[in-house]
Amino acid sequence: MGVIAMDTATDTLAVGAGTSDGRLLSGVIQRVPRGHSRLLQPSVQFALASAGLAMRDVERIVTGVGPGSYTGVRMAVATAKAMGHALRVPVVAVPTVDAMARAAVLAETANGLPHRIVVMLNARRGRAFGACYTRSVDERFVRDCDIQVLPIASWLQVVGDGEDALIVHDLQRDWPMPTHVARSLTWGALSGLMPQALLELGKCPEYAVYTGDGLHALAPVYALLVEAEAKWQAASEGGST
Amino acid sequence: MNILGIETSCDETSAAIVQDGTHLLAQVTASQIDLHARFGGVVPEVASRQHVVDITRVVEQVFLDANMTWSNIDAIAVTCGPGLLGSLLVGVSAAKGYALATGKPLVGVHHIAGHVAAAMLASDGGTGATPPFLCLVVSGGHTELLSVDAEFRFTRLGGTRDDAAGEAYDKVARLLGLAYPGGPKVDDLAHRGRPDAFLFPRALLEDDSFDFSFSGLKSAVNNEIVKRRNRGQAVLVEDVCASFQAAVIEVLVEKTKRAAVHTGARTIVVAGGVAANRGLREAMSQLAKELSISAMFPPIELCTDNAAMIAAAAYPRAKQGRWSPLSLNAYAQLSLVDWQDGNWPDVVQIVPNL
Numbered sequence: 001m002g003v004i005a006m007d008t009a010t011d012t013l014a015v016g017a018g019t020s021d022g023r024l025l026s027g028v029i030q031r032v033p034r035g036h037s038r039l040l041q042p043s044v045q046f047a048l049a050s051a052g053l054a055m056r057d058v059e060r061i062v063t064g065v066g067p068g069s070y071t072g073v074r075m076a077v078a079t080a081k082a083m084g085h086a087l088r089v090p091v092v093a094v095p096t097v098d099a100m101a102r103a104a105v106l107a108e109t110a111n112g113l114p115h116r117i118v119v120m121l122n123a124r125r126g127r128a129f130g131a132c133y134t135r136s137v138d139e140r141f142v143r144d145c146d147i148q149v150l151p152i153a154s155w156l157q158v159v160g161d162g163e164d165a166l167i168v169h170d171l172q173r174d175w176p177m178p179t180h181v182a183r184s185l186t187w188g189a190l191s192g193l194m195p196q197a198l199l200e201l202g203k204c205p206e207y208a209v210y211t212g213d214g215l216h217a218l219a220p221v222y223a224l225l226v227e228a229e230a231k232w233q234a235a236s237e238g239g240s241t
Numbered sequence: 242m243n244i245l246g247i248e249t250s251c252d253e254t255s256a257a258i259v260q261d262g263t264h265l266l267a268q269v270t271a272s273q274i275d276l277h278a279r280f281g282g283v284v285p286e287v288a289s290r291q292h293v294v295d296i297t298r299v300v301e302q303v304f305l306d307a308n309m310t311w312s313n314i315d316a317i318a319v320t321c322g323p324g325l326l327g328s329l330l331v332g333v334s335a336a337k338g339y340a341l342a343t344g345k346p347l348v349g350v351h352h353i354a355g356h357v358a359a360a361m362l363a364s365d366g367g368t369g370a371t372p373p374f375l376c377l378v379v380s381g382g383h384t385e386l387l388s389v390d391a392e393f394r395f396t397r398l399g400g401t402r403d404d405a406a407g408e409a410y411d412k413v414a415r416l417l418g419l420a421y422p423g424g425p426k427v428d429d430l431a432h433r434g435r436p437d438a439f440l441f442p443r444a445l446l447e448d449d450s451f452d453f454s455f456s457g458l459k460s461a462v463n464n465e466i467v468k469r470r471n472r473g474q475a476v477l478v479e480d481v482c483a484s485f486q487a488a489v490i491e492v493l494v495e496k497t498k499r500a501a502v503h504t505g506a507r508t509i510v511v512a513g514g515v516a517a518n519r520g521l522r523e524a525m526s527q528l529a530k531e532l533s534i535s536a537m538f539p540p541i542e543l544c545t546d547n548a549a550m551i552a553a554a555a556y557p558r559a560k561q562g563r564w565s566p567l568s569l570n571a572y573a574q575l576s577l578v579d580w581q582d583g584n585w586p587d588v589v590q591i592v593p594n595l
């Protein structure tokens with residue numbers, strides 16, 4: 001029995017086909033600018049075939065739900081919803097930043113794991129979508145803040161003094177990383193591990209599973225209001241007080 | 242052959258099942274008009290977000306309404322452009338997800354081909370239009386004169402050089418302070434006003450051109466309103482609407498007449514959102530009578546964006562087995578001719594260097 005995983009919220013299109021217990025059989029990574037829309041479904045088809053799985057073997061779909069590129073994140077969510085709907089199988093919603101942190105853990109296990117991981121995804125205008133993770137006693141990483149948009153400078157402050165932290169980011173220009181930070185890794189260096197990270201998180205009970213009529217409610221995590229909505233809200237609040 | 246159509250190019254999430262390109266079996270459309278009304282127009286990001294929520298719901302409901310399952314479906318059709326890119330991508334992604342999961346073949350459909358095909362759907366017990374015909378497409382985004390041959394292939398005779406006719410309606414509605422969406426309100430008010438109250442310009446361009454221009458007309462309406470308000474004179478909204486509509490319709494009818502004579506068409510089809518306009522329907526019927534040919538319009542409810550028209554437009558291609566690959570993309574801009582010839586704007590042809 002098989003599982004399909006996909007994410008389109010970062011500059012890396014990540015697709016995986018694997019087993020129900022989270023083992024990756026075939027992964028596809030493509031970093032083609034503006035290529036996600038064309039390449040997503042052919043990549044899913046290719047990953048399944050490579051893994052020796054037929055469509056009728058698929059018993060669960062895992063999708064990254066962002067936040068990230070607005071237009072990008074919707075491609076995987078819309079595709080996963082349609083596939084889950086047609087195949088009548090559950091769809092698991094995994095925040096993209098959680099899967100990025102998991103990819104970092106997979107990469108760094110051999111180097112010794114840090115105490116904290118901070119993930120930042122460019123949200124333009126000096127801001128980043130992000131989240132922080134702290135290592136627990138059982139060596140798992142637990143998200144200890146809301147997934148949100150903050151100025152990059154604020155995210156860097158979040159990395160407390162003297163902490164043994166790892167920063168994972170896709171920021172274009174060099175930001176001065178705090179001196180005590182153990183490492184900072186670009187997403188480009190890690191994104192090859194995204195298919196496996198998605199498959200592993202997709203079997204974790206803490207993630208929402210959308211199934212049956214509940215599937216229709218599945219939507220991306222945007223973490224940002226639409227500008228027009230923010231203005232409209234500000235205006236209507238201003239008018240009522 | 243039953244085709245499931247999906248349309249998400251603007252602010253309607255629509256799914257439909259159409260048999261043999263002519264018989265609408267079921268259609269479900271989630272409209273976002275209320276969602277965008279507070280912004281005074283469609284906000285693309287808001288529209289895209291809502292499409293993601295509604296897309297599987299409308300597909301679920303259309304199967305229930307048609308009392309069908311995937312085993313009854315032969316192909317999936319989806320609008321791939323032109324339109325709002327973020328909105329189109331939701332429909333295209335979902336359609337490709339459905340195609341991949343079910344193994345059903347896919348047809349990417351040009352939105353304007355869809356508006357034209359709306360007139361080919363049977364309604365009220367009668368049959369729809371059968372190509373060849375001459376077609377005038379008038380909507381918020383498009384004003385085009387097309388010659389459609391028996392194979393449902395298009396030749397573009399002309400189109401707008403600036404504003405689309407529907408866009409001019411919306412802009413005039415805004416000038417008059419009518420609430421969004423204002424275009425249909427202008428049509429209603431026009432019927433209560435005097436079409437000769439103001440003489441607005443008719444841009445007929447060169448004698449041999451089938452192109453349109455509506456930006457001058459919109460400016461003339463604006464100038465008239467400003468002039469009257471500055472003089473403290475009342476602006477009778479009904480008269481402005483009637484005079485504006487008379488100018489638009491006269492231009493549309495004159496250009497269509499020239500094209501009909503030029504092509505020797507036996508049938509004129511008027512499609513697109515503005516084809517619901519009563520004044521335009523009356524004037525085109527009159528023109529057809531004058532030329533001793535026939536005029537056909539899609540049913541009113543199929544003039545605005547809908548998935549039935551997309552499924553109908555896909556049928557001639559599906560019949561020939563001209564399927565789209567799973568790498569089908571969405572395009573904000575897409576010419577009818579490029580779509581027809583399969584010249585996708587971003588597909589790199591890899592030619593082996595032998």
Ligand SMILES: [Zn+2]
Pocket residue numbers: 352356380514545546
């Ligand atoms: Zn349209």
